Amino acid sequence: MQAGRKVGTLFGIPLLIDPSWFFVVALVTFSNGTIWQATYPEWGAAVAWSAGLIMALLLFGSVLLHELGHSLVAKLQGIQVRSITLFFFGGIAAIEQEPKTPGKAFQVAIAGPMVSFGLFLLLSGVVLLLPGTESPPQVLLQRLAGINLILTLFNLIPGLPLDGGQVLKAIVWKVTGSQFQGVHWAARTGKTLGGLAIVLGVLETFGLSATLGLPEVGGLWVALIGWFVVQNASSYDRLTNVQEALLKIRAVEAMTREFRVVDAGLSLRQFADDHLLGTRAPIYFAVSDGRYRGMVLVEALPNIEHSQWQTKTVFEILQPLPDVPTVQESTSLMDVIRLMESQKLPRVTVLSPAGAIAGVIDRGDIVRSLSQKMNMRVSEEAIAQIKAEGSYPLGLQLDAIAQAAARNEE
Numbered sequence: 001m002q003a004g005r006k007v008g009t010l011f012g013i014p015l016l017i018d019p020s021w022f023f024v025v026a027l028v029t030f031s032n033g034t035i036w037q038a039t040y041p042e043w044g045a046a047v048a049w050s051a052g053l054i055m056a057l058l059l060f061g062s063v064l065l066h067e068l069g070h071s072l073v074a075k076l077q078g079i080q081v082r083s084i085t086l087f088f089f090g091g092i093a094a095i096e097q098e099p100k101t102p103g104k105a106f107q108v109a110i111a112g113p114m115v116s117f118g119l120f121l122l123l124s125g126v127v128l129l130l131p132g133t134e135s136p137p138q139v140l141l142q143r144l145a146g147i148n149l150i151l152t153l154f155n156l157i158p159g160l161p162l163d164g165g166q167v168l169k170a171i172v173w174k175v176t177g178s179q180f181q182g183v184h185w186a187a188r189t190g191k192t193l194g195g196l197a198i199v200l201g202v203l204e205t206f207g208l209s210a211t212l213g214l215p216e217v218g219g220l221w222v223a224l225i226g227w228f229v230v231q232n233a234s235s236y237d238r239l240t241n242v243q244e245a246l247l248k249i250r251a252v253e254a255m256t257r258e259f260r261v262v263d264a265g266l267s268l269r270q271f272a273d274d275h276l277l278g279t280r281a282p283i284y285f286a287v288s289d290g291r292y293r294g295m296v297l298v299e300a301l302p303n304i305e306h307s308q309w310q311t312k313t314v315f316e317i318l319q320p321l322p323d324v325p326t327v328q329e330s331t332s333l334m335d336v337i338r339l340m341e342s343q344k345l346p347r348v349t350v351l352s353p354a355g356a357i358a359g360v361i362d363r364g365d366i367v368r369s370l371s372q373k374m375n376m377r378v379s380e381e382a383i384a385q386i387k388a389e390g391s392y393p394l395g396l397q398l399d400a401i402a403q404a405a406a407r408n409e410e
């Protein structure tokens with residue numbers, strides 16, 4: 001849902017509008033215009049339709065204020081808000097990472113409905129103060145107040161991706177101490193409620209609700225919202241499964257021993273002849289006196305005069321061990337990814353508790369161990385391609401997934 005067009009910036013947050021939003025504006029203008037023209041013939045067509053359009057824009061404003069509620073509370077907690085997007089089903093505030101505690105997650109989640117409820121109270125009050133009855137401003141504001149009440153109640157339905165789902169997540173997180181349990185529960189209720197909405201909506205569309213003694217819910221529209229909720233709840237669930245796996249997998253499980261060890265005292269000539277002509281291992285570490293000295297920078301070899309290859313040793317092209325980016329065997333894959341992405345590294349080196357080189361991890365190794373943990377099949381050819389390209393396949397945004405996880409594990 002990030003595909004929107006940027007139309008401005010509010011409190012430093014880019015405001016995006018998805019093309020599907022214009023469809024909603026047209027729909028709201030049309031439905032209100034038609035109803036008001038019929039209900040209040042004394043208004044005249046021009047006034048009724050203008051009021052319909054103004055209604056659509058005020059709805060836009062209400063949704064925007066709701067999203068700003070979430071966004072500003074997140075910003076107060078020091079969380080970056082990437083964007084606010086308005087689209088077919090309402091608005092989305094894309095925040096950079098999870099709040100750190102269940103209490104803070106609760107505050108971000110409840111802020112939107114609180115704004116909507118506040119608007120309901122405010123607008124209801126203004127309607128009471130306006131003189132006369134059934135003037136266009138009165139009818140308009142009355143309806144807008146009603147819509148804000150619906151926004152409040154609808155969003156508080158306790159299933160992800162709705163705010164009520166975020167609230168439920170925060171509560172389960174608080175009670176169980178596990179953020180992941182919170183997401184799983186809230187996603188489960190989201191999927192259940194969304195599925196129920198699809199069934200009821202479809203039955204009603206086919207005129208079967210009354211026959212079966214089921215409530216009327218709003219037909220195809222509700223089925224569509226149900227589908228949207230199920231899709232999003234499922235993706236929350238999947239995302240959380242990935243984050244859980246990344247936290248559980250230790251570097252020692254993901255690493256390979258795709259490296260070779262050479263003598264640091266070897267002449268560059270000898271090193272090139274012995275190791276770079278045949279099938280080459282991608283990584284070399286150099287030892288001397290029984291200790292690891294560093295990683296061989298094979299790419300630095302051409303910078304050294306050919307005539308000096310006989311006299312100079314591998315020491316000349318060594319990245320000293322303290323400068324090599326390393327992790328411990330017990331480091332989580334989550335932290336391995338964060339380190340690799342923050343420093344734009346092609347790989348990290350894993351050290352044993354004794355400080356020896358235990359293995360190396362590149363992006364291919366990360367995808368392999370993650371897919372094994374999650375029982376997904378990824379072919380060795382695909383892994384080889386990731387290793388060769390040094391980047392994750394399109395659509396697998398592990399860096400963003402690792403960044404988004406709450407850092408409460410620290």
Ligand SMILES: [Zn+2]
Pocket residue numbers: 066067070112113155163
């Ligand atoms: Zn909300």
